[in-house]
Amino acid sequence: MALFSTADRGRIEGVVAEQERRTSGELVVLVVPSSDSYLDVRMAFAALAGLAVGEIVHAMAPALDAAVVLWAVFLGGVAVFALLGIGAVLGRVLPGARTQSAVERRAREEFFARGIFETRDRTGVLLMLSELERTVALWGDAGVHRVLHDEGWQRHVGQIVESVRRDQAADGVVTALEQIGDVLAAHFPPRPDDTNELPDAVQGV
Template sequence: MALRKVSHVSEADHRIVTDAVAAAERDTDGEIVTIIAAQSDSYDDVALVWASLCAFLAMSIVALFPECFRALYDALRGGWGHQPTANEWLGIVLAFGAIKWIGVWLFLLWRPLRLFLTPRAIRAGRVRARAIDLFKVGTEAKTMGRTGVLLYVSLNEHRADIVADEAIAAKVAPEIWGDAMAALIERIRAGHPGEGMAEAVRQMGLVLAEHFPKSEGNPNELCDRLIEI
């Protein structure tokens, strides 16, 4: 049975973005690569931290209020059990912490909750790191003039990033891409990711045309089409 390809955007969005890249590159030696992803990281380590923190807090509460939990333990045994020794009580507390850890971990297998509990700064850092990794693989030093630039969108994190090759980074400060990012975010929030990426590409093309105008015989060295991962 053939596997169905998962698509983050429509075919129409693909055409809009691909056409925008081709149009932007007509006036510049710059090469724009566009990538869209559902999510940039699994955040397994975040789930691990939350599970460990909850388990620690649960055991700390038992340690702070031992008599309450001893009474509960005795009630669960019907009042007929012997009083646990110190070592037995330690084992009970550790088992309680382990159960708490497993419960939270299983709860956080639901990825939307895991993502929601991930601090914004961590999400931004992971998106940036993923963008840089993809840039190094598919864009960096792939053009003669080191004029490649990557537009990366990570949908679940609601984040995007632009990473430029050496020649572009030397002339264009990161904040110059602000108009492109603003146009992108505005349209994605409105539910139009293809239009957002296309407008961002158009804005990026204007910047590139100013600093790297089209030269005679410059080839199209990188793929124009929108890439989904």
């Protein structure tokens, strides 16, 4: 299920624009379907499932030809690999540490690919939500990190993740944007010649 409705996207865009009127900082909200293909995870589960099927078939019919057992191993593995191609199923078996590292890596890539590090005052902030993993990453440029340290980032991430779990992702994002906006406004007030350097609309791929 998509994290945001059309109305949610409009609401978030409005909040981004509102916060950016108070600061020279730039806020970008990005939603990606997933942060990784997780082929390694799918293959590992498929291999284990295939071996398990082979053991069961052999235990139930020890007289079966070895070729038949091998076919059972192959088909069992293929079936599980295909099943894990369904996002809702894969999301339930992904290890937490694996998903978090994938989301952080994807956010880092998007931060640079989208030029968020190129703002005039180095005050760009990326808030990325990954739908498959139902989790969040926050990346801030050097100027922002000087005033909002790791514990601040983690507080916002935890708050949004909890909102996603309650199917209230938009509420969590809006609250985080307003809180980050308060910090940016206090430390990076708008310049007289301030321009909107990055898009306000929710970005997607």
